[in-house]
Amino acid sequence: VKSLATLATELQATWHREIPLAAVMDVQIASCTDAELVVRAPLAPNRNLHGTAFAGSLFSLCALTAWGMTWLAWQQRSSGGVIVLAESRIQFRKAVAGELLCRCTAEPAVLDAALAAFATTGRAKLALACSIEANEKPAVTFEGHYVVHAHGR
């Protein structure tokens, strides 16, 4: 079984190798536990015409972080599966004028329930939330509904 640190390194490498936008965004895993994943990206490649963070970069960072949280849980506790974002809601409350820092916190019970459903049926749904702060206030809130299914289904 690989350590969480090893898996986090693999996750970041996978993003940079397989998803051109993630490479351009320069996403970097800042910290990682069983219950939380924090991913950062510099402002420069992610700016919009106002000089603040582009909504598409903020969404992409949230989508990657929640996907990564799910991927880490599956890699640690299961034999793998295909993770897909099915639906999402995002609110942009304040502009982000510096580094983008996204935090995804997952209740262990939510992950455990999804993993148990997956083990039984080969399919699971889970909802994950992410937030990005600016000057210690909530700037972006994201909720993503992910579906995990066994390979080939």
Next chain:
Amino acid sequence: VKSLATLATELQATWHREIPLAAVMDVQIASCTDAELVVRAPLAPNRNLHGTAFAGSLFSLCALTAWGMTWLAWQQRSSGGVIVLAESRIQFRKAVAGELLCRCTAEPAVLDAALAAFATTGRAKLALACSIEANEKPAVTFEGHYVVHAHGR
């Protein structure tokens, strides 16, 4: 007064010059009328690790297209304003395995009401919908709530 075709050329140039992610995505305006804006992007720079379109690219394309629809309406009929995405909901129904083609259709009455509110108060809100099809079936549906405010407010 500039023609719609001239404004569309300016819009695409602004995206490529001011938003690094839009340049990497290689977004191109496919067609443009007073009631509809269609924007395309090739799959290669927008792929994910499954070889289909990255959710972040699909969101970004929708957000740019609806923003562009608003920008064109403001450029044609008003003295300008700052357009910001406040909130959005997006559904990913099917994978997109080829070119990304995003269509934003706006009711003239919705744009007219927002422009009238802006003229009176210096502020307007409007909701715009975008869709991306795959094999002639809806693949992505996006709804964005935009706020337009006068410069400096």
